Amino acid sequence: MVKKYLRITHLWLGLASGLIVFILGVSGCLYVFEEELRPIAYADHYRVEGAKKEPLPVSDLLKTAEIALGKESPVSSIVIYNSNERSYMFRSFPDKPVAHKLWYWEGIEDRQDAFVNPYTGEVLKIKNSEFEFFRVVMWLHWSLLLKTEIGQPIVGIATVIFVLSLITGLVLWWPKNKSAAKQRFWFRWKTGTKWKRKNYDLHNILGYYMMVFALIISLTGLVWAFDWFENSVSWVANGGRTIESVQETITSDTANFSSNIPTDLVFEQVKKLYPNAVRYLISIPEDSLSAQTVHVKFSSRFDDTTIYFDRYTGEQLKTIGWNNKSNGEKMTFLNYDIHVGSILGFPGKVLAFFASLVAAGLPVTGFLIWWGRRKKERGYKKRKNTSKKTLNEKNKENPYAQNSRSKFGANGEGNNVKA
Known part of the structure; x- marks a missing residue:
């Protein structure tokens, strides 16, 4: 009885958050390797020919970037990689950011980036980073391309529901005995195994193995979604104490x-x-x-x-x-690296990629399981109704049989009527 209600709860949790979890999983897969993919995708302005000579002074390159960007886009920061094969990136943020009205595309900021060859001073490219592919993917993952105040709570609530569905799913997955456990830990597909069975195994087995990692990704995501959750994590990390972060103002003379x-x-x-x-x-x-x-x-x-x-x-x-x-600040500081797996280096990112991929697949495989059972139940009810209808039609054609059944009972043994 308990599992029956758990199964219903698991179903509705999945249906409530499935679409958003799918979007978050896919966008997470795309974004987890953004640092590695950007230099490949944008090699024409991210990379330069390796040079043995010393790069030009940063101040000279800064002047070149300022001229290229114009007075309306003052340089706010410089990104320099410790490599002789990377360009210098001069970033410009608007003094007065445009507020996002509802959708991401309604409030695009004029964030211009200038990529400069550090050895020749050549401006390789100027582009608005707000239109850059990985930034759009990041905003999709962050707030579903909605204004942060609207999208973040939606993402956070869907993530909470997903965490609950993982927990209920584990309870439903848990095998009753050793015999049942043999089919829960690995795929036992044969040549004639039907796709419904394969889909069921993908949902249960992959979900089991990736559950811990999916939970870690989900919980670290909640740190950004809700202030109360971030404060709770800091409170726990600080040993049950609230340590206020004092922002010291450091000024020039x-x-x-x-x-x-x-x-x-x-x-x-x-x-x-x-x-x-x-x-x-x-x-x-x-x-x-x-x-x-x-x-x-x-x-x-x-x-x-x-x-x-x-x-x-x-x-x-x-x-x-x-x-x-403080310990709380350390946890917040590491949150992004834990979320994308980079805290474990490249292997951690690979693990986060597959965890996100499985997380995106769980709503799909779960929906197919539910839809298959729904069709099966409808088919059973339809066959049952058809058989009843056929029986009624036969009784109409043979009223004697109907009267006999009513008089002598369903088995023809009589209804204890006295002779």
Whole structure:
């Protein structure tokens, strides 16, 4: 009886969230390898011919990018990969972002990116990154291409429902005995195995093996969907304590005011300090007090570092690394890497890819199971109604048989009527 109600609950949970889970799973599969696929898909402006000579000064390349982008699109950050085969990317964010009205396409921001060859100074391409394929996929995954305030709660609720369906699915999957368990852990298909059986096994067996990973992906996704969930994760990580994150304001000394930003000096310092980094993201100060920030990205997330410099002198003001964060901040910091599997390197991304693929397939295979059973039940009822109709027609044709059945009973043994 319990399993009957669990099966009904599992069915309606799947029907309620199936379409959204499918979209999230497919978009997750596409986005998990975006760092590896972008240089391949956009090789014409992401890659440059490997050069033995030293790259041009960052300040000179910055001026080139500023001219190419124009005054309406001031450079806000520079992305430099620690490779002699990658171009420099100069990113421009609008001062006043356009608010998304409802759909993603109704509020496109003018986010221009300039890709510059660091050895020749040639501008390889200027493009609006809002139209870039992987960014659109990211927004589809983030909020279904809806305004964040609308799409994020929908994604979050669908994810909660999906988590519940995984749990109910595990209870329904659990074998009663050893004999039943033999068919639950692996495919036992033969030449004549029907597609319905194969679909059933795909839903149950793949769902079982990927359940833990699907749960991890789902729960890390909920960190972005709901503030209360993020706060709860931080609270648990901090040992049941609420530690407020204090954002220290780090400023430059205006006594050394200069119109020139020592970007070259800053970049040289960072390269000497962290020669094995994967990439450097250099921010351009927004105003006269802002410090120049450099985010240093490593292959291991635990080594990522943020350094603040005085925008006038290039003096190092503060360094924030892994050890400077509370446990709650560490969990939030690692959330993206856990979500996409990159915390385990490339194998982790492969695992996240297949977990997302299986998650996308569960609503499909589950729907086919439900639809097949529904058709079977309808066919049974139809055959039952047809047989009743045929019997009634026969009784009409032979009223004596009908009277005999009523008088002598269904088995012709009489109804205990006295003679």
